[in-house]
Amino acid sequence: MFGIDSDEAFGDYYGIRLSGDELEGEFAKSLFILSKDGALFYHEILPDLSKPFSLDKALTKIVAAMSCYTGKGCH
Numbered sequence: 001m002f003g004i005d006s007d008e009a010f011g012d013y014y015g016i017r018l019s020g021d022e023l024e025g026e027f028a029k030s031l032f033i034l035s036k037d038g039a040l041f042y043h044e045i046l047p048d049l050s051k052p053f054s055l056d057k058a059l060t061k062i063v064a065a066m067s068c069y070t071g072k073g074c075h
Helices: 055-068
Strands: 029-034 040-046
Touching: 029 055, 040 055
Parallel strands: none
Antiparallel strands: 029 040
16 A cells, blocks of 8 residues: 655655755655554665665564554554
């Protein structure tokens, strides 16, 4: 699933909107893992676009986010 920052609030709120030079207003490479009730389980922001995300960390947090959700919220 993905989202579009149509009101331009997400990048500013989470601090991933770049500033300066030719990348002004673009987003940094970032990964956010949220549970179904909206709890933030993990985020990773990479300043170097050529580097990969930490797959081991992300998979662990995906499992945690999926197992936490009971339909009533977990946070």
